[in-house]
Amino acid sequence: MNQEDRQQEDRQQADSQEADHQDMGFEEQLVQGLVISGQITDSGYKKILQRLKENASLSDALKEHDEIGPELLSTYNDCKALVDQGKISISQLIVAMYDYQTANIPIKESLWIRGWLNQ
Numbered sequence: 001m002n003q004e005d006r007q008q009e010d011r012q013q014a015d016s017q018e019a020d021h022q023d024m025g026f027e028e029q030l031v032q033g034l035v036i037s038g039q040i041t042d043s044g045y046k047k048i049l050q051r052l053k054e055n056a057s058l059s060d061a062l063k064e065h066d067e068i069g070p071e072l073l074s075t076y077n078d079c080k081a082l083v084d085q086g087k088i089s090i091s092q093l094i095v096a097m098y099d100y101q102t103a104n105i106p107i108k109e110s111l112w113i114r115g116w117l118n119q
Contacts, residue, residue, distance in 0.1 A: 007114060007115045026058075026080060026083060026084075026090060027052055027058045027061075028049065028052070029090045029094075030058065030076065030080070030090070030093070030094075031045055031048050031049060031052075031058075031061075032045070032094075033090070033093065033094035033097050034048075034068075034097065036094060036097075036098065037094065037097040037098040037100070037101040037102075038098075038101045038102070039068070039072075039097065039100075039101050040065060040068070044065055047064075047065070048061045048062065048064075048065060051064065058076075058080075059073060059077060062076065075106075075107050075108065078108070079093050079096075079107060079108075082111075082117065087117060088111055088116055088117055092111060092114070092116045093107070093111075095110070095114070096108075096110035096111045096114070096116075
C-alpha cells in the first residue's frame with residue numbers, strides 16, 4: 001500500500017469515527033481519545049469527566065491527572081484550537097494521540113505525516 005492509499009484509508013477511518021462522536025463535546029471526545037490511545041485508564045476517564053461535570057476546565061481536569069504532563073497538556077490545548085478552527089477533526093486528533101502513545105510520534109508530527117495538517 002502506498003502513502004497516498006494509506007492517507008485515503010486513514011481519512012475514511014477518521015470520517016467514520018467522526019460520525020460516532022458528533023453527539024459529544026470536544027472535552028468528552030478528547031478524554032475518550034485518551035482512553036482509546038492508552039494514555040489514561042477507565043478510572044482516570046471517570047475522574048476527569050466528573051471534574052468536567054463540576055465545571056472544571058479541561059486543562060484543570062487534565063492537570064490533576066498524574067499521567068498528563070505539562071508538555072502534553074500544552075499540545076492538547078494547541079490541538080483544541082486546530083479542531084475549533086476546522087483544520088483537523090477530533091477523530092484525526094485521536095489517531096495522532098494513538099500514534100504518540102504507541103510509537104512515540106509527536107501528535108502534531110503525526111497529523112503532518114498523515115497529510116492532515118500543514119506545517
